[in-house]
Amino acid sequence: MTLQPEDFWSYGEWLLRPNAFLRSALLQGVVLTVLAILVGLVLGYLLAAARKGPSEGFYAVARVIREMFVFDLPGTSVRRVYALSRLAFKEAIRRRVLVVAGVFVVILLFAGWYLNPKSDDPAQLYISFVLTATNYLILLLALFISCFSIPADIQNKTLYTIVTKPVRPTEIVLGRIFGFAAVGTCLLVPMGLASYLFVKGGLNHDHAGIQEIEQQADGTYVGKTTYDRHHQHTFTLTADEAGNLEGVTDIAQGHQHSITKAADSETYVIGPPTGALTARVPSYGSLYFLSRTGQRSEQGIDTGQEKGDGGYGSAGLERLIGRTSQANRIEFGYVEGGNLSAGIYTFDDVTPGRYQDGLPLQMNLRAYRAHKGKIDRGLRGTVTLRNPDTGAASNALTFIVDEYEVDELMIPETLAGNDGQRNRDLNLFEDLVNENGQLQLEIRCLDRGQYLGMTQGDVFLKPRENPFAWNFAKAYISIWLQMIMVISFGVMFSTFLNGAVAMLLTLVCVLLGFSAETIYDVRHHIDINKPMGGGPLESMIRIAKQDAMTTELDVDTLTSKIVKGVDTVIVYSMDVVATSLPNLPKMVETAEYAANGFDIFGSLLARHATTTLAYLLLTFFVSYFCLKTREIAA
Amino acid sequence: METNTSAVATEAAPASPVEREVVIETRNLSKIYRDFWGRKKVQALKSLDIEVQKGEIFGLLGPNGSGKSTTIKLILGLLFPTSGRVLVFDKxxxxxxxxxxxxxxxxxxxxxxxxxxEETLDFYGRLFDMSGEDRRRRVEELIKLVGLEHARHRQLREYSKGMTRRVGLAQALINDPDLIMLDEPTTGLDPIGTREMKDLILNLRDQGKTVLLCSHQLADVQDVCDRVAILHQGELKELGRVSDLLKVQDVTEVHARGLSEQAKSEIAEVIRRHGGEVESIDNPTATMEDLFLNIVRESEARPGARRLSTAGDDPAASAASAAPSAEPSASDQPASPKRDGDAAE
Known part of the structure; x- marks a missing residue:
């Protein structure tokens, strides 16, 4: 999981984007709403005018809007919404949606066949598996129940007996949405509990005992546990005065055990696995690089297509004033071994209150080998702590990079180093942290000609952990929000389309979110006039002519102009649509946080909740107008 | 109103003696069904002008596809008029x-x-924003009224067509409405149910409610409606009071009991002497409905096998004896005594 800059935004930053208001979510939401209103009015007027003539059409539109504000919104009754929700709930239950829960249980039962037991990080595997399975099952369910209900009621004419009661269209729409949300919730809660138990149970194990143990010269005991579940641990035990032995094993497959042996007993007691299910609350720093010659640079060394290879993101509304997007995604920046290049992180708020037992540093570095080097061990790196003001620095601490795993280093409170004048023991909080609570961390590669890659989110301090269960629940809340989003879109489309078409359109909306990034990239390349395959038409020509992507289009000037013009229109329209639609994949990503043992940021969840609410309102009003202006009996 | 093509309508309007409150008014109401591309498929209704007044039972008659249902749907707002307007309670x-x-x-x-x-009625009660207590009371009343006490906890899927019809009627009455619209109220009902439905409709009228119904069951329409409109191919063909429309002006009917053959021929003689023409002098036949209801009522009173009328018996005699007992109940008395109190509320 590579965190992108936008992942670090706080809720306020996301909403308002202090230095780039044009890209802010608030503005985008407001513009989207205004556009929806305008399009709705124009479309509504055109339809009414076609049916009744220009002046009557205007009157009809005005009447519908007046009725919404004067009667339908104030007249919406909780009791009616509740009655309709209950009906939708019962109807969905009757349509055997609970089968989904059964399917889920079956999936869990057979999951063992597919989950690789030899994995280095079984926790990640288990968690991402259950979350993904739940996510797609629930979204599929939401898609089915929401799209077919109103069309079925119109077809069975059961809606006739409802709309001839004083039921407002608002109530019909809200009733469906709430009813289906309740169905989804009723499924999601047991699925969540089952998943939690599955993960807990699946990762729990013990080791049969001690395979070998040996007393060292210093009185400690070093040994190995038995080989169970495709791994074994080494451990070191120390004896206290009474002769009791205790200690912990090393970390294997993402967990460790405690081992104790009472003085009067022969048996070693191996505790349950700990540390596999975590929710680290990271404290991130800012990152800049030093180049090979020691010059400050915002980007590290590029070892390939690390940048520019996709991911320009949406520039929000800035494009309207002709500003095109910059590369939004950050891939790894590398530092080279054996010269001055380094990655420098600056952490804020490093205080003894937050870090009581030293500084827990976690790193998820990437290694790039330019030559074979020593193939049987990882690349070596060093960490140096530095006071950003006084220049006092610790001696370099060396470590070996575990690729694809999080390296953990516990930095003690007292370190050997140089305070700028002389070498002495430095106190972490007094000598290395400046008055503002800032600490700099310098990461270098030790192996000449090899490279270490890092991004801002890859090196962090871990002041505390949250309970895993709560983090897991947050991942489920995110799934719940996605479900609400799909339900509200499904209900919206079903107010004016038949069930199958409504489902297809909802699906397209979801899928467009998944390909939004590609659309943004294509648009970016069109904007900067870079031949990168071009839009749909140009690509088609290239495929037919078997031309390479990056050459100029090999047709005459006029044709080229026409093709590019058409493509621009198509790509810009797709861009508008993709930007207007919710970005579900971003919400699906929260599963990654939970799987990788990171606390899902509260701000991230708040952002998703806000977006969901906004789209819920939007689809609600669209649904209202569609239902209000359609002939139920037609 | 300038394109009022229906001469009948204007003619019939003065038929109501006093100016009464108008509940439903259609003005030049037309409906054209179009296909997806907006092309005209069928003109279901052409410039309909009717007024339904408070407290009357108004019947819409016509063959299939004549525009009855379209009219009802337009009045309910389930369809929007292509041109013209519908006003219900002036809205x-x-x-x-x-x-x-x-x-x-x-x-x-x-x-x-x-x-x-029960759930159905409770649900529709909620849609009228009725409080829990009101709903319970009303549901109780209606279940009794339509005679479904024995089946109140069964799902509607298990219901016969007649029972479903009754629940349908109960939900239509849940809010104690002032205007009741009944689309084919008697289809699917057995003769007893039909009679009960008709009694109920009359009862509602007596409570001052307005009833609009449409039906092909001409006999039923004749029995209950005060006024009818006859539609054909979307056009209003006839509108007026049932009694006026059906009265055969130049035929006189005399009902008498206990006449001898001698007396009958004397009467015929008198008629001829006055220049009249005797079309028939005969024993009247009761309706099948009367016969059926009589048998069922008898069977309820005395369960067991009934002696069948043989060829030697005089079928007219048993029918004639049935007729007097059935006749009053058609007009003002409900068919079964136990409904009396409920219907009157």
Whole structure:
């Protein structure tokens, strides 16, 4: 999981984007709403005018809007919404949606066949598996129940007996949405509990005992546990005065055990696995690089297509004033071994209150080998702590990079180093942290000609952990929000389309979110006039002519102009649509946080909740107008 | 109103003796069904002008496809008029608020099959924003009224067509409406049910409510309606009071009991002497409905095998004896005594 800059935004930053208001979510939401209103009015007027003539059409539109504000919104009754929700709930239950829960249980039962037991990080595997399975099952369910209900009621004419009661269209729409949300919730809660138990149970194990143990010269005991579940641990035990032995094993497959042996007993007691299910609350720093010659640079060394290879993101509304997007995604920046290049992180708020037992540093570095080097061990790196003001620095601490795993280093409170004048023991909080609570961390590669890659989110301090269960629940809340989003879109489309078409359109909306990034990239390349395959038409020509992507289009000037013009229109329209639609994949990503043992940021969840609410309102009003202006009996 | 093509309508309007409150008014109402591309498929209704007044039972008659259902749907706001207007309680038919005072029984009872009768009525009660207590009371009353006490906890899917119809009627009455619209109220009902339905409709009228019904069951329409409109191919063909429309002006009917053959021929003689023409002098036949109801009522009173009337018996005698007992109940007395109190509320 590579965190992108936008992942670090706080809720306020996301909403308002202090230095780039044009890209802010608030503005985008407001513009989207205004556009929806305008399009709705124009479309509504055109339809009414076609049916009744220009002046009557205007009157009809005005009447519908007046009725919404004067009667339908104030007249919406909780009791009616509740009655309709209950009906939708019962109807969905009757349509055997609970089968989904059964399917889920079956999936869990057979999951063992597919989950690789030899994995280095079984926790990640288990968690991402259950979350993904739940996510797609629930979204599929939401898609089915929401799209077919109103069309079925119109077809069975059961809606006739409802709309001839004083039921407002608002109530019909809200009733469906709430009813289906309740169905989804009723499924999601047991699925969540089952998943939690599955993960807990699946990762729990013990080791049969001690395979070998040996007393060292210093009185400690070093040994190995038995080989169970495709791994074994080494451990070191120390004896206290009474002769009791205790200690912990090393970390294997993402967990460790405690081992104790009472003085009067022969048996070693191996505790349950700990540390596999975590929710680290990271404290991130800012990152800049030093180049090979020691010059400050915002980007590290590029070892390939690390940048520019996709991911320009949406520039929000800035494009309207002709500003095109910059590369939004950050891939790894590398530092080279054996010269001055380094990655420098600056952490804020490093205080003894937050870090009581030293500084827990976690790193998820990437290694790039330019030559074979020593193939049987990882690349070596060093960490140096530095006071950003006084220049006092610790001696370099060396470590070996575990690729694809999080390296953990516990930095003690007292370190050997140089305070700028002389070498002495430095106190972490007094000598290395400046008055503002800032600490700099310098990461270098030790192996000449090899490279270490890092991004801002890859090196962090871990002041505390949250309970895993709560983090897991947050991942489920995110799934719940996605479900609400799909339900509200499904209900919206079903107010004016038949069930199958409504489902297809909802699906397209979801899928467009998944390909939004590609659309943004294509648009970016069109904007900067870079031949990168071009839009749909140009690509088609290239495929037919078997031309390479990056050459100029090999047709005459006029044709080229026409093709590019058409493509621009198509790509810009797709861009508008993709930007207007919710970005579900971003919400699906929260599963990654939970799987990788990171606390899902509260701000991230708040952002998703806000977006969901906004789209819920939007689809609600669209649904209202569609239902209000359609002939139920037609 | 300038394109009022229906001469009958204007003619019939003065037929109502006093100016009464108008509940439904259609003005030049037309409906054209179009296909997806906006091309005209069929003109279901052409410039319809009718007024339904408070406290009357108004019947819409016509063959299939004559525009009866379209009219009802336009009045309910389920369809929007192509041109013209519908006013219900002086509000536009597309306004939701008019529904507070309307009860509607659709052609077939479009109800949720997975609900029980009680749940169904409770659900529709909620849609009128009725409080829990009001709903319980009303549901209780209506279940008794339509005679479904024994089946109140069964899902509607298990119901016969007649029972579903009854639940449909009960839901139409849940809000104690001032205007009741009944689309084919008697289809699917057995003769007893039909009679009960007709009694109920009359009863509602007696409570001062307005009833609009459409039906092909001409006998039923004749029995209950005060006024009828006859539609054909979307056009209004006839409108007026049932008694006026059906009265055969130049034929006189005399009913008498206990006449001898001698007396009959003397009467015929008198008629001829006055220049009249005797069409027939005969024993009247009762309706099948009367015969059937009589048998059922007898069977309820005395269960067991009934002695069948043989060829030697005089069928007219038993029918004639049935007729007097059935006749009064058609007009003002409900068919079964136990409903009396409920219907009167």
């Amino acid at each position: 536009d038919a597309t306004e939701t608020r008019k529904n507070e005072r309307i009860g509607y029984l659709p052609e077939e009872s479009y109800l949720y099959k997975f609900l029980t009768a």
